[in-house]
Amino acid sequence: MKSGNPETGGMVPCLLIGESAPHIHCGRTIRGLMLDIIIAMLPSAVLAIVYWGVDALRVMALAVAVAVLAEAACCRLMGRKSSIDDLNAVVVGLLVAFMLPAGVAWWAVVVGVGLSICLGKMVFGGIGANPVPAALVGYAAISVCWGIHVDPDTVQLATSWSDPLTKLKFFGAAGIEKFGYADLLFGRQIGGLGSANVGMILLGGLYLVARRTVRWQIPLAFLLGTAVVSGLFYMAAPETYAPPLFHLLTGGVMFAAFFIATDYACSPSRTAAMFLYGVLGGALVVLIRVYGMHVDGTAFAVLLASLVVPYCVLLRPKPFGVK
Amino acid sequence: MQRFSLDSGPGNVPEQVPAPDEFIVSFEADFVACVAKKARVEAGAALARAQERSLRIHAPVAGVVTDIGPGRICMARAQDADDAADEAKAPQTASETKQALDALQGAALAEALGTLGVDAFALTLPAKAVVVNALNPEPGMVWVGSALNHCADTVRAGLRALQRLSPAQTWYFVTAHEAGGLFEDESLSRYAVVRPKPAYPASMDALAVKAATGKELPEGVLAVGLHDVFNIGAVALTGTPLTETIFDVAGKTCRAAIGTPAAHILEHCGLQPQDGDIVALNGLFRGRALSDLRHGIGKADISLAVVRAGTYPPVSDAPCVGCGRCIDVCPARLSPDMISRCAEFGLFEKCRKSYYVEACMECGLCGFVCVARRPMLQYMRLAKQESASLEVRS
Numbered sequence: 001m002k003s004g005n006p007e008t009g010g011m012v013p014c015l016l017i018g019e020s021a022p023h024i025h026c027g028r029t030i031r032g033l034m035l036d037i038i039i040a041m042l043p044s045a046v047l048a049i050v051y052w053g054v055d056a057l058r059v060m061a062l063a064v065a066v067a068v069l070a071e072a073a074c075c076r077l078m079g080r081k082s083s084i085d086d087l088n089a090v091v092v093g094l095l096v097a098f099m100l101p102a103g104v105a106w107w108a109v110v111v112g113v114g115l116s117i118c119l120g121k122m123v124f125g126g127i128g129a130n131p132v133p134a135a136l137v138g139y140a141a142i143s144v145c146w147g148i149h150v151d152p153d154t155v156q157l158a159t160s161w162s163d164p165l166t167k168l169k170f171f172g173a174a175g176i177e178k179f180g181y182a183d184l185l186f187g188r189q190i191g192g193l194g195s196a197n198v199g200m201i202l203l204g205g206l207y208l209v210a211r212r213t214v215r216w217q218i219p220l221a222f223l224l225g226t227a228v229v230s231g232l233f234y235m236a237a238p239e240t241y242a243p244p245l246f247h248l249l250t251g252g253v254m255f256a257a258f259f260i261a262t263d264y265a266c267s268p269s270r271t272a273a274m275f276l277y278g279v280l281g282g283a284l285v286v287l288i289r290v291y292g293m294h295v296d297g298t299a300f301a302v303l304l305a306s307l308v309v310p311y312c313v314l315l316r317p318k319p320f321g322v323k
Numbered sequence: 324m325q326r327f328s329l330d331s332g333p334g335n336v337p338e339q340v341p342a343p344d345e346f347i348v349s350f351e352a353d354f355v356a357c358v359a360k361k362a363r364v365e366a367g368a369a370l371a372r373a374q375e376r377s378l379r380i381h382a383p384v385a386g387v388v389t390d391i392g393p394g395r396i397c398m399a400r401a402q403d404a405d406d407a408a409d410e411a412k413a414p415q416t417a418s419e420t421k422q423a424l425d426a427l428q429g430a431a432l433a434e435a436l437g438t439l440g441v442d443a444f445a446l447t448l449p450a451k452a453v454v455v456n457a458l459n460p461e462p463g464m465v466w467v468g469s470a471l472n473h474c475a476d477t478v479r480a481g482l483r484a485l486q487r488l489s490p491a492q493t494w495y496f497v498t499a500h501e502a503g504g505l506f507e508d509e510s511l512s513r514y515a516v517v518r519p520k521p522a523y524p525a526s527m528d529a530l531a532v533k534a535a536t537g538k539e540l541p542e543g544v545l546a547v548g549l550h551d552v553f554n555i556g557a558v559a560l561t562g563t564p565l566t567e568t569i570f571d572v573a574g575k576t577c578r579a580a581i582g583t584p585a586a587h588i589l590e591h592c593g594l595q596p597q598d599g600d601i602v603a604l605n606g607l608f609r610g611r612a613l614s615d616l617r618h619g620i621g622k623a624d625i626s627l628a629v630v631r632a633g634t635y636p637p638v639s640d641a642p643c644v645g646c647g648r649c650i651d652v653c654p655a656r657l658s659p660d661m662i663s664r665c666a667e668f669g670l671f672e673k674c675r676k677s678y679y680v681e682a683c684m685e686c687g688l689c690g691f692v693c694v695a696r697r698p699m700l701q702y703m704r705l706a707k708q709e710s711a712s713l714e715v716r717s
């Protein structure tokens with residue numbers, strides 16, 4: 001629209017933007033949030049390369065490339081504008097990579113990431129519409145279908161480290177005596193190439209909380225859920241069950257608490273609901289570890305917890321002035 | 324400084340924007356022009372009047388009517404117009420009018436104010452309490468401080484007239500400023516001064532009422548903005564028609580004759596808009612973007628601002644990612660994410676029944692924080708409008 005009349009007030013005509021209010025913005029965008037998440041993953045990614053060398057780099061690079069290409073292809077097929085520049089595909093790719101062991105076969109990465117993007121995200125309409133965390137869809141699919149190919153114990157042979165959760169599962173509390181908490185914290189365990197670096201994940205997670213990229217309630221509640229339920233087991237029979245700190249520092253717990261359970265689309269947004277969801281997810285981890293057939297079970301715990309999210313609308317306050 | 328502070332300090336002495344050569348005086352749809360094209364009009368003569376009410380709109384200066392369009396009259400300032408002479412003319416009638424106004428009450432006073440260009444009819448409706456909302460409407464605005472500190476007489480005259488207009492028994496004055504001096508006047512002793520935490524969105528009428536009465540949407544409580552009080556006061560104090568507005572531009576309080584084009588005001592303040600800029604009328608959170616700089620400023624206008632191109636990420640039709648930020652900031656405790664999604668897909672019934680969109684105060688905060696840059700306030704307004712019309716039909 002042309003505006004400004006040279007005859008009035010001597011203004012030069014100019015094209016004004018006719019956007020709707022508000023005309024100001026806090027400045028944070030999806031891309032900005034995704035960039036934050038990528039930054040938060042960097043420490044663990046670097047440590048993974050230190051520990052596993054080119055193998056880890058290969059998995060991460062492949063995952064990101066597949067994610068971006070799959071998303072671009074889906075957008076094209078769906079006849080819509082490409083959404084890859086919001087960086088969400090990069091994040092999903094990295095999240096899947098972080099859960100896989102460094103020695104995983106290339107085709108498992110391709111299938112896992114491809115499924116995460118196509119079935120986990122795009123079929124529902126893209127970012128924001130997924131009912132469960134997209135990264136879990138691909139990961140769960142490959143670990144159910146080709147479990148042996150993504151199991152850290154079977155693919156990560158050239159190392160003296162072991163998977164503490166496998167030891168716990170098959171040898172009970174006696175099997176985990178040799179693991180020091182410092183070892184676990186620094187990622188001297190096998191597991192997901194990124195998620196096992198528990199200390200670095202915690203560091204990145206705290207960064208996300210400090211930046212308010214994720215809300216603190218969900219990670220806190222998740223970790224509390226794991227700690228309390230595993231604590232109950234431990235108190236009942238310390239010779240059979242692992243102490244709470246062991247559960248917090250192994251498998252994908254720390255990673256899920258900060259990076260997976262906080263997925264915007266499928267986590268609740270009000271405080272009470274966030275706590276409920278977080279505690280439920282954290283508790284399920286321990287229940288699956290104790291009673292389930294999976295050694296870790298974090299991924300499935302988050303998937304199950306996501307199922308309660310639609311009911312969280314029941315936990316909202318009354319709107320202003322509504323009686 | 325506090326985030327979203329509404330406390331602008333004492334403010335400046337309002338700066339008079341010099342009269343432009345051309346005026347564009349706008350009015351509402353139910354108005355009819357009472358002058359003809361090319362007619363010469365005197366300052367303060369009625370240009371148009373409402374059909375059902377006594378309300379009029381007056382010529383800000385002496386001049387010639389150049390154009391009459393739907394909802395607006397353009398005027399060229401008479402080159403020979405001697406402003407001083409205009410002002411000096413008939414001081415007699417003005418002081419008579421002023422005295423007459425002082426004696427009137429209720430509907431009769433509203434009627435008389437209407438003929439002088441102030442719409443005060445709603446204030447005469449039955450009410451138990453009146454809340455004067457004297458908070459700067461939005462962060463960054465300053466005119467409230469200027470009005471309270473430098474135009475106290477006008478504000479007092481407005482508050483006094485308000486007491487005669489409304490049948491209410493209880494009176495509140497909600498502000499962020501030191502308003503003590505204002506109420507030293509015996510005649511205003513019935514106003515209770517309330518000072519909520521001065522941070523946006525406290526300036527929403529519904530929240531000002533809550534701050535004063537402690538209740539959410541109580542019945543029989545009327546909220547009145549300070550700008551309306553100021554306009555009433557300006558007329559009550561002088562006895563002359565309302566032909567000016569007080570407003571702010573870029574952190575400075577100004578006064579300008581109604582009908583002064585936005586272009587002229589911005590130029591006076593050294594703010595030339597460029598291609599791609601947004602010129603926001605009446606607030607960055609809630610106001611509207613002008614598409615035409617020939618918009619003449621109106622009696623109720625309170626602010627003009629320029630947002631330079633590229634300052635903020637552009638609005639897009641992106642889907643909601645569910646980050647929940649809008650839920651955190653909503654003063655009405657709504658779920659703007661869900662309402663906007665429903666509005667997006669035309670599910671207006673749901674907006675009302677499941678998500679109570681009518682409780683939305685239109686503060687614009689959900690749009691301010693939305694990381695997907697969705698046009699949230701637009702969705703809210705659309706949903707309110709559509710669901711209200713559904714209600715009427717059903």
Ligand code: SF4
Nearest residue numbers: 653683684686687689
């Ligand atoms: S505009 Fe948005 S934030 Fe403000 S009251 Fe309405 S829904 Fe809530």
Ligand code: SF4
Nearest residue numbers: 643644646647649693
């Ligand atoms: S702020 Fe925007 S993206 Fe986030 S939940 Fe609200 S509407 Fe959705």
